[in-house]
Amino acid sequence: MPRARTSPARSAASHAALILYTFIALAPILLIVMNSVKSRAAIFGSPMLPPTPHTFDLIGYTTVLSEGxxxxxxxxxxxxxxxxxxxxxxxxxxxxxxxxxxxxxxxxxxxxxxxxxxxxxxxxxxxxxxxxxxxxxxxxxxxxxxxxxxxxxxxxxxxxxxxxxxxxxxxxxxxxxxxxxxxxxxxxxxxxxxxxxxxxxxxxxxxxxxxxxxxxxxxxxxxxxxxxxxxxxxxxxxxxxxxxxxxxxxxxxxxxxxxxxxxxxxxxxxxxxxxxxxx
CATH class of the missing domain: 1.10.3720.10 (MetI-like)
Known part of the structure; x- marks a missing residue:
């Protein structure tokens, strides 16, 4: 018997669901990584925004790798x-x-x-x-x-x-x-x-x-x-x-x-x- 073809709408819905699930799974990791390269003020002032040239700061990595x-x-x-x-x-x-x-x-x-x-x-x-x-x-x-x-x-x-x-x-x-x-x-x-x-x-x-x-x-x-x-x-x-x-x-x-x-x-x-x- 021939296989039933997947409709374009169902395929698009599956891809959208996969993207959504991937984003939900990766969102906490991305949030941690994103805030790890921001200044302390930016972490508390705009935690959901990506770093900008004014808020970008590697002081956390410098401290971790130099101290302790x-x-x-x-x-x-x-x-x-x-x-x-x-x-x-x-x-x-x-x-x-x-x-x-x-x-x-x-x-x-x-x-x-x-x-x-x-x-x-x-x-x-x-x-x-x-x-x-x-x-x-x-x-x-x-x-x-x-x-x-x-x-x-x-x-x-x-x-x-x-x-x-x-x-x-x-x-x-x-x-x-x-x-x-x-x-x-x-x-x-x-x-x-x-x-x-x-x-x-x-x-x-x-x-x-x-x-x-x-x-x-x-x-x-x-x-x-x-x-x-x-x-x-x-x-x-x-x-x-x-x-x-x-x-x-x-x-x-x-x-x-x-x-x-x-x-x-x-x-x-x-x-x-x-x-x-x-x-």
């Missing part, structure tokens, strides 16, 4: 986020492969246990986590944050990847076993390449909470050498006076990795969502 240790904060956030993502994806994929491939008596209960980890926030165990890190002498280290964020992201990663793995063909894995491949080679050579859309989905949903988190850096790593971008930006917020130019500049610089990740994984993210990775 923003480069260290940025590097800490980047290291913690990337290592946590790698651990979450690798260990989550291994656990998901075991749950989806092997049948054992505790398989349903193990899957339920992982699902409960999604519903119960890890922050409820903050006191216990702090005591564990203190006894292990990991307070004020990036290792403490990496361990916590990896544990935080594993339940969701296992849930998404296990559901995606169940849709993969069993004939491919059985053919590998017939050829004499070990389970590790089947996992890394045959299964992992097919998980790229699902892994991109996990990366996007896991990276943003890690990068924007303030709670655990404040509790576990408040030292100057281990601060993250989100926590480091708080040095410009005082009890009585707030340097809004520096705060907006720090937020703008902190947004860049999130935008870069989205642009890098956008296609794989859409493929992962449409392939049923989160059903």
């Amino acid at each position: 240790s923003f480069g260290t904060y940025f590097a800490n956030s980047l290291i913690v986020t990337l290592v946590s993502l790698a651990g979450t994806i690798i260990f989550g994929a291994m656990a998901a492969f075991a749950l989806s491939e092997y049948r054992f008596k505790l398989n349903p209960l193990t899957g339920l246990y992982m699902a409960i980890g999604i519903m119960i926030p890890i922050r409820l165990g903050t006191v216990g986590i702090l005591e564990m890190m203190s006894k292990a002498d990991l307070v004020n280290t990036r290792t403490a944050l990496i361990l916590v964020y990896t544990a935080q992201g594993l339940p969701l990663a296992i849930f998404i990847l296990a559901e995606f793995m169940r849709t993969l063909s069993a004939d491919l894995k059985n053919a590998g076993r017939v050829d004499g491949l070990s389970e590790y080679r089947i996992f890394f050579r045959l299964v992992m390449p097919l998980l790229r859309p699902a892994m991109a989905t996990v990366a996007v949903f896991t990276m943003i909470p890690i990068w924007n988190d303030l709670w655990f850096p404040l509790i576990l790593a408040p030292g100057e050498s281990s601060k993250t971008v989100t926590l480091g930006s708080q040095v410009f917020i005082g009890q009585f006076v707030t340097d809004w130019n520096s705060v907006l500049a720090a937020l703008t610089l902190g947004i860049l990795p999130v935008v870069a990740l989205y642009l890098l994984f956008s296609k794989s993210l859409i493929r992962g969502l449409t392939a049923g990775a989160v059903k």
